[in-house]
Amino acid sequence: MISRRDYLKLALASGTVLSFKPSLLWAGDQNLPLITRIIPSSGQALPAVGLGSSATFASVARSEDTNALREVFKALFEHQGRVFDTAPGYGASEEVASALVRELGQQETVFWATKLNVAGRGGGRADPAAARRQLETSIERIGKKPVDLIQVHNLGDVPTQLGLLKEAQSAGRIRHVGVTTTFPSQYAELEQIMRRETLDFIGVDYAIDNRTMEERILPLAQDRSIAVLVYAPFGRTRLWERVRGHQVPDWAAEFDAHSWGQFFLKFVLAHPAVTTATPATSRPHHMVDNMGAALGQLPDAAMRQRMIEHLNNLG
Structure with missing residues (x-):
C-alpha cells in the first residue's frame, strides 16, 4: 500500500490529484484519536484542524473551474473535518463555498x-446600512440557522460592527461572535477589546516562527474563556521556503507528524488556548495531509522547544 508521504510526493510532482481515494492514505492511522477542542462559551466541540479560504482557495474560487475546491471539501468531510473559515473580503470564496457545500x-x-468587514482597517467608520447588507448577504448565502460564527474582520470599526453582530446573536441568527486580526499593529487594540467585550472567538495569526501571540493574547484568551481560530499556521509561504530541501526529522513521528505541514500544525495545536487552525488550500491532497495533524499525539513543552531549535538550525 502506498504511504501518505509517498502519495504526497507523487501528487506534488504531478500537480494533480491521484485517482484513488484519499482515505487509502489513512489506513495506518485509523485508530488514532481525532483531536477536538471545546468552545468555552457554548460547550460545542470542534475538530482541531479546518479549512481556510484566503490565498490559493480564493484564487481558484475566482475561476470558472471550481472542481478542485469541491474535492477539497470532500476530503475535509471524509476525514472528520467541518470547520470552514471564509469572508466576503476573500473574493468569491464565501459564495462559491456555499454553493459547493450545498451541492454536497x-x-x-x-x-x-x-x-x-465593511469598515476595513485603519480606523475608518463603517456605514451601518452597508454593514447590515453585507451581514444579511452572508447569512442568506450560508443558509444555516443560526450561522455558527461571524467575526469583525481586522478590527474594523468594532463598536459598530460587533454591535450589529451581537444584535443578530441576540435574535438567534448567529451562535458565536468575535473579532480578528493578523496585523501586529493591531495586537494592543485586540487585547483591549478582549478585556472590554464579551467575545466567543478571536481569529489571529500564529505559527512556530511567529509566536508573539504566546506572550499576551493566547493567555488572555484562556483567562477570558475565548476560543481561538489560528490563521496562517504556515506563515503563509514563509515556512515552506524555510524547509525547502529538508526532510521532516524522524523524531516527529513521536507525536504522529509525517510531513512538514503536520509538523507546523501540531506545534500550533499544542498550545492549550488554540481551538482550531484553518490553513487555506485549494488542493485535496493538502487537505488530507492537514487533517492528519488532527490525529494522534501532540508535542509537549520540551518537544515544542526541540521543534523550534530544529527549525532555527535549518537557517
Whole structure:
C-alpha cells in the first residue's frame, strides 16, 4: 500500500490529484484519536484542524473551474473535518463555498465561520446600512440557522460592527461572535477589546516562527474563556521556503507528524488556548495531509522547544 508521504510526493510532482481515494492514505492511522477542542462559551466541540479560504482557495474560487475546491471539501468531510473559515473580503470564496457545500449536502455539517468587514482597517467608520447588507448577504448565502460564527474582520470599526453582530446573536441568527486580526499593529487594540467585550472567538495569526501571540493574547484568551481560530499556521509561504530541501526529522513521528505541514500544525495545536487552525488550500491532497495533524499525539513543552531549535538550525 502506498504511504501518505509517498502519495504526497507523487501528487506534488504531478500537480494533480491521484485517482484513488484519499482515505487509502489513512489506513495506518485509523485508530488514532481525532483531536477536538471545546468552545468555552457554548460547550460545542470542534475538530482541531479546518479549512481556510484566503490565498490559493480564493484564487481558484475566482475561476470558472471550481472542481478542485469541491474535492477539497470532500476530503475535509471524509476525514472528520467541518470547520470552514471564509469572508466576503476573500473574493468569491464565501459564495462559491456555499454553493459547493450545498451541492454536497453538507450545509448543516459545516461549522461556518465568516466575517463582517465593511469598515476595513485603519480606523475608518463603517456605514451601518452597508454593514447590515453585507451581514444579511452572508447569512442568506450560508443558509444555516443560526450561522455558527461571524467575526469583525481586522478590527474594523468594532463598536459598530460587533454591535450589529451581537444584535443578530441576540435574535438567534448567529451562535458565536468575535473579532480578528493578523496585523501586529493591531495586537494592543485586540487585547483591549478582549478585556472590554464579551467575545466567543478571536481569529489571529500564529505559527512556530511567529509566536508573539504566546506572550499576551493566547493567555488572555484562556483567562477570558475565548476560543481561538489560528490563521496562517504556515506563515503563509514563509515556512515552506524555510524547509525547502529538508526532510521532516524522524523524531516527529513521536507525536504522529509525517510531513512538514503536520509538523507546523501540531506545534500550533499544542498550545492549550488554540481551538482550531484553518490553513487555506485549494488542493485535496493538502487537505488530507492537514487533517492528519488532527490525529494522534501532540508535542509537549520540551518537544515544542526541540521543534523550534530544529527549525532555527535549518537557517
